[in-house]
Amino acid sequence: MSARSLFEQLEERLEGQVPQQDDLLQALLDSLFDGVIVIDQNGHVRAMNAAVETIFGCKASELIGRDASSLMPLTGIRQTGKAAPGQAEGVACGDELTGRRSNGTAFPMVVNLSQATIDGEAMKVAVVRDLTEHRRAEETIRELALNDGLTGLANRDLFHRRLEEAFRSAAQRGCLVALMVLNLDGFKSVNDNYGHTIGDALLKHVARRLEKVTRKGDTVARLGSDEFAVVMVGLEKPDAIRGLAARILADLSKPVTLEGSLLRTGASIGIAFYPRDDTDPDELIRKADTALEAAKGTGRGTYRLYDEIMDAPARAAKVLEADLRLAVVRNEFELFYQPKLCIDGRRVTGAEALVRWRHPTRGIVSPGDFIPIAESSDLMVHLGEWVLRAACEQAKAWQDSGFPSLPVAVNISARQFRDSDFVAALKRTLQETGLDPRLLELEITEGMMMEDTEQVIDEFHLIHDLGVEISIDDFGTGYSSLAYLKRFPVHRLKIDRSFVRDLTTEPDGAAITEAVIKMGHSLNLKVIAEGVELEEQVTYLRSKGCDELQGFLFSQPLPSRDFASWLTSWKRPIAV
Numbered sequence: 001m002s003a004r005s006l007f008e009q010l011e012e013r014l015e016g017q018v019p020q021q022d023d024l025l026q027a028l029l030d031s032l033f034d035g036v037i038v039i040d041q042n043g044h045v046r047a048m049n050a051a052v053e054t055i056f057g058c059k060a061s062e063l064i065g066r067d068a069s070s071l072m073p074l075t076g077i078r079q080t081g082k083a084a085p086g087q088a089e090g091v092a093c094g095d096e097l098t099g100r101r102s103n104g105t106a107f108p109m110v111v112n113l114s115q116a117t118i119d120g121e122a123m124k125v126a127v128v129r130d131l132t133e134h135r136r137a138e139e140t141i142r143e144l145a146l147n148d149g150l151t152g153l154a155n156r157d158l159f160h161r162r163l164e165e166a167f168r169s170a171a172q173r174g175c176l177v178a179l180m181v182l183n184l185d186g187f188k189s190v191n192d193n194y195g196h197t198i199g200d201a202l203l204k205h206v207a208r209r210l211e212k213v214t215r216k217g218d219t220v221a222r223l224g225s226d227e228f229a230v231v232m233v234g235l236e237k238p239d240a241i242r243g244l245a246a247r248i249l250a251d252l253s254k255p256v257t258l259e260g261s262l263l264r265t266g267a268s269i270g271i272a273f274y275p276r277d278d279t280d281p282d283e284l285i286r287k288a289d290t291a292l293e294a295a296k297g298t299g300r301g302t303y304r305l306y307d308e309i310m311d312a313p314a315r316a317a318k319v320l321e322a323d324l325r326l327a328v329v330r331n332e333f334e335l336f337y338q339p340k341l342c343i344d345g346r347r348v349t350g351a352e353a354l355v356r357w358r359h360p361t362r363g364i365v366s367p368g369d370f371i372p373i374a375e376s377s378d379l380m381v382h383l384g385e386w387v388l389r390a391a392c393e394q395a396k397a398w399q400d401s402g403f404p405s406l407p408v409a410v411n412i413s414a415r416q417f418r419d420s421d422f423v424a425a426l427k428r429t430l431q432e433t434g435l436d437p438r439l440l441e442l443e444i445t446e447g448m449m450m451e452d453t454e455q456v457i458d459e460f461h462l463i464h465d466l467g468v469e470i471s472i473d474d475f476g477t478g479y480s481s482l483a484y485l486k487r488f489p490v491h492r493l494k495i496d497r498s499f500v501r502d503l504t505t506e507p508d509g510a511a512i513t514e515a516v517i518k519m520g521h522s523l524n525l526k527v528i529a530e531g532v533e534l535e536e537q538v539t540y541l542r543s544k545g546c547d548e549l550q551g552f553l554f555s556q557p558l559p560s561r562d563f564a565s566w567l568t569s570w571k572r573p574i575a576v
Contacts, residue, residue, distance in 0.1 A: 035128035039068045041121065055109070055130045058102035072099045072111055072128065096131065107132050148222040150200055151207035159221035159229055163281050166219070166233040167274055176235040177274040180245065181288045182210075184252070185266040185300045187226035194261050201258040202265065209251050213244065229288075238273055238305060245269050245303040253301065268295040269303035277306050290314065321373050323359065328382060332358050335390050336557035337408070339566070340528060340550045343542050348567060350407040350441065352550065353391040354557045355383070375415055384416035385425055392433040392440060394560055399439070403567065409441040409471060414448050423462045430466065437467030441492070445473045449488065457487055464489040471528075475516055486523055492548075493520040497531025500551075504536045517544050 029036055029049035035056075038047040045063050053059055056071055063071075099109040108131040116123050146158035154162060166177045184206065191199040203226065210220045210228060219231040235241065253266045270292025278284045291306040298304070327333065337351040357365040374380040388410050395408040416422060430437050442463065449456055449472065460470060471492040472485075495516050502509025513529070520527040529541050532551030541549065555566055 033129075035126075035130075037068065037071075037126045037128060038118075039124040039126060041123075043068050045071075046123070052128065055128060056099070056101055062102070068126070070100070072109065072126070073097055099128070099130075108135055148207075151204055151222050153207050153211075153228075154219055154221035156221070156223050159219065159223065159231070160281065162219040162221075163231050163284075166231050167279070167281065169233050170274060173234070175233065176238065176276065178230075178232040178235050178238075178241045178271060179274070179284055179288045180230040180232070180241070180269055180271050181223075181285070181292050182228045182230070182248070182267050182269045183292060183296070184226040185268060187265065190263060190265065194263070198259050198261055198263070202256075202263060205256055205258060206252060206267075210248065213247050213251060235273075238276065241271055241305075242303075245271065249301065249303060266301045268292060268300045270295055270306065271303060272306040287311075317373055320365075320370060321377060321379075324357075324370055324373060324377075324379060327357055327359070328379060328386075332360070333383070333386060333390075334358055334559065335387065335394065336559055337394075337563040338550060338557040339555050339563070339570070340409075340548050341554055342548060343546055345538070345549065345554070348406070348570060349548055350409060351563065352409040352411075352443070352557075353387065353394070354411075355387050356557075371413070375413055380413050380415040381419050384413055385429075387411075388426065389429050389433065392429055392435040395439050396433050396435045398564065399436075403564070405436070405439055406567075407439045407441050407469070409443050411443045411473065414445070417444060417448055417459070423459060423466075426463065426468070427466055430468075438469070441469040441471050443471045443473040443494065446475050453487075460489050485519070490525060492526045492528060495527065495529045495546075497551075500529045500531045500537055500541075501533075503540050504534070510540065513541070513546075514544050517546055521545065 032049060032051055035052035035054075036049045037045055037052055040046050045066050045068050048060055048063060050060075052063065056063070097109055097111055098106050100106055110129045110131060112127040114125050114127075116125055146155060146161075147153065148155045163177075163179065170177045184202070187199065187202070190202055203222070206226075206228065207220070207222065210230065214220055214230055215232070217233070219229075221229045221231070223229055232241070232244075248269065249267055253264075255262055255264045257263070270288045270290065272278070272284050272288040272291060274284055277287050287306045287310075290310045291304045294310050295302050295304040304310075334356050335353045336356050337353055339348050340350040340352065341347065342349050355367060355371075357367075357370055359365045371380075374383050391408050391410045395406065399405055412422075419425075426442075430440070463470060469491040470489065471494055472488075472490055473494045474496045475493045493516060495513055499509045499513045499516075503513060504510075517527045526547040527545075528548035528550060529537075529546050530550045532538060532541070532549045532553050534553065538549060538553070554570075555563075558566055
């Protein structure tokens with residue numbers, strides 16, 4: 001029923017024209033969620049429906065004849081112009097007002113006020129809506145939008161707001177803001193070993209501990225996963241934060257039993273200050289993160305205050321990245337080759353292609369310095385494609401110049417391998433260079449096999465179908481088992497150099513090396529040891545049945561021309 005017809009029936013009822021419909025109309029009015037109040041010219045309540053009793057918390061008998069202004073403000077409500085014929089006059093806009101219940105408590109409401117002439121008397125009809133539940137729902141939505149769903153702490157959005165508010169407050173008061181960012185040490189292992197339910201319980205525990213040790217006005221936030229932040233305002237000196245940081249570290253290092261599991265964890269903390277370290281919120285966050293990384297770098301379980309010297313490596317990395325982008329354009333890269341030999345050291349079985357960067361002012365830049373930068377940017381795929389093509393072209397050139405067919409191994413980065421065009425680019429490179437696929441070997445790290453296993457297996461089979469061999473590099477540093485490894489079409493395992501280095505000094509290194517050799521042979525795979533530098537290592541590897549050797553004992557990586565010379569002159573036997 002429309003508001004107009006409702007008012008018409010109400011008017012008729014009050015005039016006594018349709019008394020036979022009184023019960024029906026009252027039932028209709030009482031069924032409404034909103035309250036309906038008829039107010040006479042003196043401002044007294046003349047009639048009402050049942051919803052009014054619920055809204056104002058009193059009976060109709062207490063309201064009839066009462067001054068309506070004691071329930072709600074009636075002055076200042078905006079009225080519309082004159083109504084059209086047959087409509088209620090002057091319907092008010094729905095402004096939010098404050099009502100008052102019978103017990104004196106205030107509540108938010110909207111009143112739509114209209115005028116009507118009833119039995120020759122001007123009346124007002126107020127339609128009242130209680131907004132209490134609506135406001136509660138809005139508050140719940142706000143909390144969900146600004147608070148972390150798991151811990152109830154401020155989320156990243158609210159954290160940024162509070163940080164900016166703290167900046168403004170500190171600027172007015174002339175004090176410091178301390179921003180503390182915190183990571184749990186070993187949180188991933190908790191999830192891996194105990195499951196995400198225990199991991200979530202740990203995060204909740206950390207949230208409660210942080211709330212307990214910080215001040216009431218401080219903001220404690222969860223920024224994501226196991227990363228938390230604390231914003232503190234009102235500090236006079238930076239050293240004032242040291243005590244709190246030490247208490248947090250001590251508290252979180254205590255063993256805790258969650259869901260029946262005893263957990264031992266800890267934390268690392270980075271701290272930066274406004275305005276001492278920066279006046280920009282995003283930059284202050286970055287600098288606190290930089291201090292956190294410095295804390296992790298010192299062995300974890302500690303805190304560090306930001307110092308501009310911490311940014312030196314980052315600045316150097318940015319300069320190197322800019323130079324690296326120019327190097328791609330200027331073609332400043334070169335491949336060096338390190339030989340692989342059979343176990344007796346007499347026959348060269350292949351070579352590993354290793355990229356070097358001839359910087360115009362720095363000279364040769366180590367791959368350890370620029371490969372991580374390329375990996376973290378968009379340069380790695382392009383650089384990887386260049387290395388693959390250059391190695392194939394060199395292998396084909398050696399073959400065409402009369403050298404025996406010599407397989408060349410190329411390291412494939414995780415970023416390059418995950419590129420959707422990788423297999424197609426590999427096939428295209430082989431076709432365009434004319435290299436026999438059997439003379440190319442791809443070295444892929446064990447860790448790359450553990451990511452998205454089924455897709456990796458599919459990629460391996462596509463590579464295998466091309467005729468290209470696959471070697472698992474750095475083997476022994478991951479978690480591959482015999483059952484897991486046999487699913488991959490690989491040809492060779494490469495024992496990580498760290499185990500080879502410890503062969504003659506650490507029992508664990510020798511044990512792992514022997515286990516890798518046995519595992520490889522059980523799967524009919526060849527096993528090569530890299531990083532061989534001592535005759536004693538050769539003796540041990542030969543005694544355990546290792547198939548191939550690579551290392552400085554035979555040759556350091558050499559430019560292609562020098563490698564070709566070395567290849568023709570190598571006749572050195574290895575001692576038995």
